[in-house]
Amino acid sequence: MKIAISSGHGLYVRGASGDPVPPQLDEVNEARRVVDRVAQYLEQAGVEVAVFHDNTSHSQSENLDTIVDWHNEQDRNLDCSVHFNCYDHTAQGVEVLYVSQNDLAAEMSDAISVAGNFVDRGAKKRTDLAFLNGTNEPAILIEICFCDHPGDCGKYTAHFENICRVIAEVLGGRSVGEQPPIEPPEWPEDRPPKPEYLFYARGTMSTFGGPNDTGVSASEGLAFFYEPEECPHLMLSEQPPGTTGMARRLDTNVFYVACRWDYDVTSKDMLRNQMLKAGVRNPRTGKAFAAFPADWGPHEQETGRAADLSPALADALGVSTDDEVEVAYPVGID
Numbered sequence: 621m622k623i624a625i626s627s628g629h630g631l632y633v634r635g636a637s638g639d640p641v642p643p644q645l646d647e648v649n650e651a652r653r654v655v656d657r658v659a660q661y662l663e664q665a666g667v668e669v670a671v672f673h674d675n676t677s678h679s680q681s682e683n684l685d686t687i688v689d690w691h692n693e694q695d696r697n698l699d700c701s702v703h704f705n706c707y708d709h710t711a712q713g714v715e716v717l718y719v720s721q722n723d724l725a726a727e728m729s730d731a732i733s734v735a736g737n738f739v740d741r742g743a744k745k746r747t748d749l750a751f752l753n754g755t756n757e758p759a760i761l762i763e764i765c766f767c768d769h770p771g772d773c774g775k776y777t778a779h780f781e782n783i784c785r786v787i788a789e790v791l792g793g794r795s796v797g798e799q800p801p802i803e804p805p806e807w808p809e810d811r812p813p814k815p816e817y818l819f820y821a822r823g824t825m826s827t828f829g830g831p832n833d834t835g836v837s838a839s840e841g842l843a844f845f846y847e848p849e850e851c852p853h854l855m856l857s858e859q860p861p862g863t864t865g866m867a868r869r870l871d872t873n874v875f876y877v878a879c880r881w882d883y884d885v886t887s888k889d890m891l892r893n894q895m896l897k898a899g900v901r902n903p904r905t906g907k908a909f910a911a912f913p914a915d916w917g918p919h920e921q922e923t924g925r926a927a928d929l930s931p932a933l934a935d936a937l938g939v940s941t942d943d944e945v946e947v948a949y950p951v952g953i954d
Contacts, residue, residue: 633678
């Protein structure tokens with residue numbers, strides 16, 4: 621059995637989002653996180669799985685075509701798309717959409733509701749969705765919870781592992797066993813970085829960027845992006861009042877990281893390729909997330925720190941200024 625699973629929307633075609641994020645959720649970021657974790661559980665259970673995130677489309681129609689085309693190119697038995705719902709901070713719960721897979725959708729909705737303690741909105745037949753209509757194998761579309769409902773968001777964050785586990789179990793039709801390790805792993809301090817990583821750093825961190833970061837000037841730019849249009853996924857939609865620089869325009873709800881990259885190894889052009897991400901890990905807890913390279917820094921002589929993180933990434937990792945983190949780059953191509 622082989623499962624093809626993709627995240628909804630795309631890097632440049634953003635989905636729904638709560639406000640503020642965090643503690644509410646960004647649909648694209650979280651759907652990718654769920655898909656990657658579900659795939660790890662499936663692989664551990666011996667189920668073949670293919671994963672896709674759309675990093676190229678710039679319009680809704682292109683995004684839908686790209687996702688459907690990718691699924692139809694796979695030799696697989698089941699298609700699954702992961703989304704998060706949104707409705708004016710009032711609606712809540714999990715639902716699973718289908719055209720032909722009523723039983724599977726109902727089983728999935730029930731399992732996620734139990735794992736996440738969500739309201740079970742159940743299986744819902746939808747004949748108007750491009751993903752369900754366009755894929756040529758059995759398919760379901762999961763709406764895990766409402767990304768703008770504070771209660772749902774808190775439950776999702778608290779029960780993330782259980783939610784991903786049961787999704788994998790229902791898709792694979794089998795128990796997935798113990799929790800797989802979170803990558804990147806912690807390496808012994810007396811060993812060099814793993815050779816597949818071009819950059820590795822371990823040390824203390826701080827946060828940077830955004831309208832409220834007075835540690836950077838109002839006109840300060842970024843090291844390898846020169847115009848906001850080059851990195852819209854990192855930027856606020858409008859320039860904050862009283863500022864002109866891109867550092868103060870960074871969207872602090874996005875997971876991004878700055879390190880002292882070696883441009884001879886990881887060139888500026890490579891870092892600008894946002895299909896390649898850095899893995900940022902809290903070595904104390906093992907919690908890890910992918911993050912976009914955004915800038916060069918911090919200055920070692922002035923701070924002694926190894927990395928600067930976005931406030932949202934620091935919150936998600938459970939770290940604060942001068943806590944230790946690991947950064948490995950790249951961690952893969954989505």
